[in-house]
Amino acid sequence: MKSMKISEAVVRRLPIYLRFLNELNRMNVTTVSSQDLGSKLDLNPAQIRKDLAYFGEFGKKGIGYDVKYLIEKIRQILKLDQRIQVALVGAGNLGRALCNYNAYLQDNMKIVAVFDAEKSKIGQNMNNLTVLPMSELTDTIRELQIRIGIITVPASEAQNVADRFVEAGIEAILNFAPVIIKVPPHIRVHHADFTTDLQSLAYYLNKEEEA
Amino acid sequence: MKSMKISEAVVRRLPIYLRFLNELNRMNVTTVSSQDLGSKLDLNPAQIRKDLAYFGEFGKKGIGYDVKYLIEKIRQILKLDQRIQVALVGAGNLGRALCNYNAYLQDNMKIVAVFDAEKSKIGQNMNNLTVLPMSELTDTIRELQIRIGIITVPASEAQNVADRFVEAGIEAILNFAPVIIKVPPHIRVHHADFTTDLQSLAYYLNKEEEA
DNA sequence: TAGATTGTTAATCGATTAACAATC
DNA sequence: TAGATTGTTAATCGATTAACAATC
Numbered sequence: 486m487k488s489m490k491i492s493e494a495v496v497r498r499l500p501i502y503l504r505f506l507n508e509l510n511r512m513n514v515t516t517v518s519s520q521d522l523g524s525k526l527d528l529n530p531a532q533i534r535k536d537l538a539y540f541g542e543f544g545k546k547g548i549g550y551d552v553k554y555l556i557e558k559i560r561q562i563l564k565l566d567q568r569i570q571v572a573l574v575g576a577g578n579l580g581r582a583l584c585n586y587n588a589y590l591q592d593n594m595k596i597v598a599v600f601d602a603e604k605s606k607i608g609q610n611m612n613n614l615t616v617l618p619m620s621e622l623t624d625t626i627r628e629l630q631i632r633i634g635i636i637t638v639p640a641s642e643a644q645n646v647a648d649r650f651v652e653a654g655i656e657a658i659l660n661f662a663p664v665i666i667k668v669p670p671h672i673r674v675h676h677a678d679f680t681t682d683l684q685s686l687a688y689y690l691n692k693e694e695e696a
Numbered sequence: 697m698k699s700m701k702i703s704e705a706v707v708r709r710l711p712i713y714l715r716f717l718n719e720l721n722r723m724n725v726t727t728v729s730s731q732d733l734g735s736k737l738d739l740n741p742a743q744i745r746k747d748l749a750y751f752g753e754f755g756k757k758g759i760g761y762d763v764k765y766l767i768e769k770i771r772q773i774l775k776l777d778q779r780i781q782v783a784l785v786g787a788g789n790l791g792r793a794l795c796n797y798n799a800y801l802q803d804n805m806k807i808v809a810v811f812d813a814e815k816s817k818i819g820q821n822m823n824n825l826t827v828l829p830m831s832e833l834t835d836t837i838r839e840l841q842i843r844i845g846i847i848t849v850p851a852s853e854a855q856n857v858a859d860r861f862v863e864a865g866i867e868a869i870l871n872f873a874p875v876i877i878k879v880p881p882h883i884r885v886h887h888a889d890f891t892t893d894l895q896s897l898a899y900y901l902n903k904e905e906e907a
Numbered sequence: 908t909a910g911a912t913t914g915t916t917a918a919t920c921g922a923t924t925a926a927c928a929a930t931c
Numbered sequence: 932t933a934g935a936t937t938g939t940t941a942a943t944c945g946a947t948t949a950a951c952a953a954t955c
Contacts, residue, residue, distance in 0.1 A: 505876075
């Protein structure tokens with residue numbers, strides 16, 4: 486059923502499927518079973534079949550999934566078959582690192598504009614992009630039809646940047662700042678905070694290693 | 697009950713509580729209710745109370761939680777009251793960015809060694825650390841009692857690095873490379889892959905913005 | 908045909924939320 | 932005491948997994 490609402494967990498797995506399918510495709514593998522996918526990605530095969538079945542009948546009983554066809558379908562589902570322009574605010578080390586990942590992103594998705602509030606950063610070159618002042622944010626986002634915003638500024642500035650993004654009409658935000666940002670309900674926010682990741686890892690360490 | 701197993705979702709929320717509690721503490725707020733926490737962090741108050749109750753009775757009925765006391769308790773739970781040394785492999789832009797986050801990490805947790813396979817990177821300075829060759833990885837991890845490893849190398853190298861970490865006795869890994877890595881069951885791995893984050897965000901964009 | 912694997916239903920498992928007695 | 936808020940149980944909601952008929 487096209488119109489039932491899909492859980493976030495399912496959506497988060499789709500890019501992982503896609504990445505491995507692309508790898509298989511590069512290796513000229515033409516067909517893959519949910520079994521194969523599951524063992525490679527550490528997921529239950531039934532879960533993979535169910536995830537995909539939310540969107541259509543992509544497989545063939547007794548055979549599995551056609552790699553190229555499934556890639557095409559997942560790209561459509563994730564809207565990666567459209568051009569998706571991304572803006573980044575915060576031209577520090579992290580921002581620079583992410584800009585360099587442009588190559589890793591799916592062809593149509595690209596960081597196309599970088600902004601910073603600090604005078605010293607403006608005009609700098611970052612992976613072929615020139616760092617722009619915040620005053621140009623709104624116009625640039627509208628002109629380039631930028632739909633996703635990335636925040637890599639310090640925590641104290643993150644909410645301000647989010648507000649600017651929302652005002653400029655961005656539809657989704659990926660926030661790397663270590664703070665929860667508030668946005669209107671129609672805007673999607675993902676938090677990608679490496680400090681909380683690392684701190685939760687500590688929980689799983691063994692008791693006290695050191696004396 | 698101390699010995700019941702705690703769900704991953706709970707553990708992932710603890711650092712978020714901790715971060716906000718630290719902020720309250722800096723602002724000299726001494727007491728906080730699950731209500732307050734919930735509205736600030738966009739979480740259900742009942743969930744917060746339940747999360748905390750897994751570990752003990754930290755609150756006072758009719759009053760709420762003592763900020764300083766709760767900070768202390770969560771730090772204990774997450775083992776952030778111990779010194780936790782972290783190693784990072786991959787001295788590229790992302791690695792450099794993460795090293796600079798050292799200040800953001802909870803006092804006792806620190807990146808204390810950086811490695812890279814490329815000759816040109818070795819000897820470089822990264823936030824007061826000298827980039828070391830891979831040949832020194834095992835010895836350094838043992839000598840400095842490093843317990844967590846961060847992977848910021850290209851996808852093709854990530855599994856190799858993970859294997860080296862495991863062999864050297866690391867207990868947990870935070871992997872930034874866009875690939876699923878395999879480790880023995882006693883090693884904890886978190887994946888912090890920004891490309892899949894961004895791709896799943898695309899799903900939530902509105903239909904077709906452009907013509 | 909025999910073997911393999913999907914799509915899907917039913918069963919299980921787990922996580923979130925509501926409700927409220929206990930009590931500060 | 933009256934009001935507030937916890938800790939916890941029960942109810943709800945949602946996600947994962949098992950099982951299997953359909954079928955390539």
